[in-house]
Amino acid sequence: MGQVEATTERTVKGRPEDVYAALADYRGTRAGLLPEQFSEYEVREGGVGAGTLVHWRLQATSKRVRDCLLDVTEPMAGQLVETDRNSTMVTTWTVTPAGEGRSRVVVTSTWTGASGVGGFFERTFAPKGLGRIYDALLDKLAAKVEQ
Known part of the structure; x- marks a missing residue:
């Protein structure tokens, strides 16, 4: 089993504090940024930044659905x-x-990631698929903060 990593980045028009505030607002703005691959979105605790507990289902492929329950932390400014x-x-x-x-x-x-042949395919294709999902989210973020 190896570590799998997917990274996506974008430069958007908007002050860093405004962009960060939009991402950290799980109770408000964040839900509107999620593309169609996300469902069952629910803030269970908190709602803004650190201390938030949020749930969603992420359908990365037609066969792969992740049930996610996420603890949010802010280890440093802007993160x-x-x-x-x-x-x-x-x-x-x-x-x-x-x-x-x-x-x-x-x-x-x-x-x-998984081991064996399945792990090979996961390491090869999952980052690209997740990258497309994050691209869609960043498109919505850019549209929101550039208004």
Whole structure:
């Protein structure tokens, strides 16, 4: 079993604090940013940044659905970490300045993949599929903060 990693990044028009606030607002803005692969979204505790407990189902492929229950932490300014209680998946969102009125958003998910042939395919294809899902989310984020 090896570590699998998927990273997507985007530069958006918007101040870092506004972009970060949109991502950290699980009770409000975040739900509207999720593409169709997410379902059963529910904030169970908190709702803004650290201390939030949020649930969703992520349908990465027609056959692969992850039931996620995520604890949100903020280990440093500009960074949200979502740790799934139901798996080894950890997703880190990092927002940094990218010039005047712009922000760089990087999202990285890591998890322990399967072994054998299944693990080979997971390491090969899962990062691309998750990257497409995060691209769709970042499109919605950009549209929201660029209004």
